[in-house]
Amino acid sequence: MITTRITFLLKDEGLPGWQVSALKQLCGYFRSIFVFYNLSRGKHTRLSQSLNVLSLKNSAGHLCQIAIEGLDAELACMVFTEYLSEQTILLSTSHRKNHAAEQLFASHPAFSLPFAYRWDYECHAGFADKLSALHYLAARIAPGQTRKLLEQFCLREKISTTALPNRVALPHVMSDAVATPVLMVMPLAQPLDWQSACAPVSLVIGLVLPQPLNREVVTAMTRLTRWLIDDLNVQLLLDAKREETLKGILLHVMAHSEPETSSEQSLTTD
Structure with missing residues (x-):
């Protein structure tokens, strides 16, 4: 089954009721399943369930994603992208690269880190073993x-x-080999045995921090490592097919406090 994704930031109004209704109406034109994710709050629901979408408390600056699965997912992605590009701040979409993403990362507070960092990315075919992967990093x-x-x-x-x-x-x-934090992200075309009891690895995130550490760096990296513990969060990264999607999600996670989790659960998509 074809799956496409659109990732975007909400503007000043957040996601008001009239926009939710408009999105629900668009869903009715296609024979696909639409799931709405509020990545900032760590919650998701079917886009066709308007009350559930509104209950997510979608606010300005929240990073959101719509996943579309079905035989007409590619056409639906194009139509939804056109609509969302007018009503939201588009970060990425499955059917075309967003060449303005780097400017968005540099200027929007949703991705702003209080320290300099270096980003590196490569979609790699795969490695013979873990040592080869570490050497490459x-x-x-x-x-x-x-x-x-x-x-x-x-x-x-x-x-x-x-x-x-x-x-x-x-x-x-932590290493004196770098002067600023470095985040290198490598999706692997072939899963790699990491010589552990865990499943073979499909995504490598290399993180090298300079010494001594300051509080802002520690806070950001702690947010990231805690976020990666959740399987649903990681699946968002594994499903991302574009660099700007991965970079946007990871920067947003590091730049903002953890979503509210006490006494709240993600809505199901059943």
């Missing part, structure tokens, strides 16, 4: 100190595996 992140950084990665793996149960590996170290 070290060479990309610190070309002049590859051996040193590789040794630090390997030492970290000896302490405990950085593979998570949900097909993500998060190799992370």
